Amino acid sequence: MASEILFLDSAGPRRWILKQEGALSVAPDRAVFCASELLEAEVFRTLERMSLAYRWSDEQTSQALHSAFLVVSRIQLVGLNSRVLKRVAGPLRGRLGTLDAIHFVTALILREEGRGTLRFATHDRELALAARAEGFDVLGV
Numbered sequence: 001m002a003s004e005i006l007f008l009d010s011a012g013p014r015r016w017i018l019k020q021e022g023a024l025s026v027a028p029d030r031a032v033f034c035a036s037e038l039l040e041a042e043v044f045r046t047l048e049r050m051s052l053a054y055r056w057s058d059e060q061t062s063q064a065l066h067s068a069f070l071v072v073s074r075i076q077l078v079g080l081n082s083r084v085l086k087r088v089a090g091p092l093r094g095r096l097g098t099l100d101a102i103h104f105v106t107a108l109i110l111r112e113e114g115r116g117t118l119r120f121a122t123h124d125r126e127l128a129l130a131a132r133a134e135g136f137d138v139l140g141v
Helices: 011-017 038-055 058-073 083-090 098-113 123-134
Strands: 004-008 031-036 075-078 118-121 137-139
Touching: 004 098, 011 038, 011 058, 031 038, 031 098, 038 058, 038 075, 038 098, 058 075, 083 098, 098 118, 098 123, 118 123, 123 137
Parallel strands: 004 031, 004 118, 031 075, 118 137
Antiparallel strands: none
């Protein structure tokens, strides 16, 4: 049974997929992962750009996409809706760009809805600072 809920931005899953140094170390059976549905688009767009920029072989691209499907399938994606977008358009803590603000606001709304105690998992410094300022326990930065 999962003992914690981790809210993810797209950097954590990308590091898992690409097996990059510094990836979050979380046992899958010990956590429930959730994220804005924006994460799926960000992950697959990044992989597409990387496959072109680094001229990955078809095999490398296929392997990365397969890993991405496996990782994303373990994450409970939360719909991007007008409530999130309206709140993103208002004042927020920190110097967040639009995409990070969407992740941040989604986590705030989940917490306000009482969906459990969330830990915020990110590799982004600005996002981590904003999350800490709102009282989240932050993992990754």
